[in-house]
Amino acid sequence: MPVLFLWAFLGKPTKEADILQVLQNIMSGTGIFCQGEGMQKYTILGIKLYDYGAREALRNTDSFLHNGALNTIAYISSSNLAQASKDEQLRECLEAVDMTICTEPDVLEAAGIAGRNRIREIDEKVYLRELLKKFGRNRNSVYLLADTHDNLEVLGEIISEYQDNLLIRGCGAYEDFGNQPERLVNALNDLAPDVVISRMPWPEDLYLMHDYGHFVNAELWVSLPFGAVTWVQNPSLFARLKRKLVYRAFAHNVNEYNKKRDG
Template identity: 35%
Template sequence: MQKMDILGITLTDYSLKESLFLVDSFMKKGALSTILYVTTPMLILAGKDECEKERIESMDMTLCGEADILRVAKIDSKSRLYEVEHLVFLKEFLRRIARNAQTVYLLSDSPEDIENLKRELKDFQRGIVISGLQIIDGSTRKVEDVVNNINDIAPSVIISRMPWGMQEKWMQDAKPYINAEVWLGISRDMKLGEHRESLQKKAVSRIYKKMFHKRVNRYNGENEKNR
């Protein structure tokens, strides 16, 4: 376990063994625990938005969705970089869900993405049981409506994939009212499976990576001057 300060956001990097141990404890706790994958665009946003920073830091566990986050934090263990780049935690987490016959509820902001998410998760792990799904978009009126639909089914695990900012707000706002063990938020920026990314998406990803490194270098430089 290592603490990281990235653009003023406090994160904790857990080894695979530590993160799986935490998940096991979450599943026995009796109250909802939130786990969020964090990516470079999310950290750029949170570095300029105090509310977004607070939401990320309020999660019960954060996971690096990109190896670049570890690199700027000077965590250069080859095994950790491999685990992040190959989504080893996600694969192990889904394997445990399938093995224990636990049900999964999906949340997304579009019908197209929720179908893609369902397919990608099933490709990652056979035997995943999707017990329900829900679209959260501009027509979704209240947190209570979403919560009631989830609690009617009472899944073990919620897995969501929504735009940054929106996802973290929903996880924080709905957490106290949901009857489930774990809510895992997957970032829209993360590549799941072997599907090919569009040239536009690759270009946007490169832009954000350059911006991220530039912001981190500037932030670290300013902190050094102020010491």
């Protein structure tokens, strides 16, 4: 790779070691990650959560895939948190998830921990893209789960938009199991996939993960958000306006909660 290209990419390196590091980062794919974005603990609307930069989240994922127990990952939005703040059981289920990922930066912005790099990672879906690439490279077997056949089709489209070479072990609609978790668990255990990826009306799969996950013979269960707006690559003007309105309402709720908490 020409040195001039590297200069244009990252600015003129000051040492030969800088060039070598750039090359290593590009070859390993780490150039897409932000520097200095690790784990941050935060509390919002009374819910205690952790935010992980994409690199740290992928390290956690590697651990989840090899620790011999089912671990859970849930994508969350501001509306999810607003709902959980009013339901103690739901809040406990959410706090019990092994790792949460924000669908939009508004949650971190309202919590006051939204660095510029993290906002970019969230907007560009860096973790999701790299997660699905990891599944493809490792040939991790995947089971796709949705509440209905229509939503299962949407889930398949979402997945293929990001990664089209996954090893799909099976697909299922919860309605085909009579919405009975025991039947779903039996079907999953018959196939024993490495990963379950679900898309259901929130918090249906969150409750399933919490109450029945320890019966599932898999390494990882990932809950993707229900609702298409946050997954549109080029959102319409209406979608962008809706996002702003939702954020303003959420930020107002957070401010009001903090005022009451602080007296």
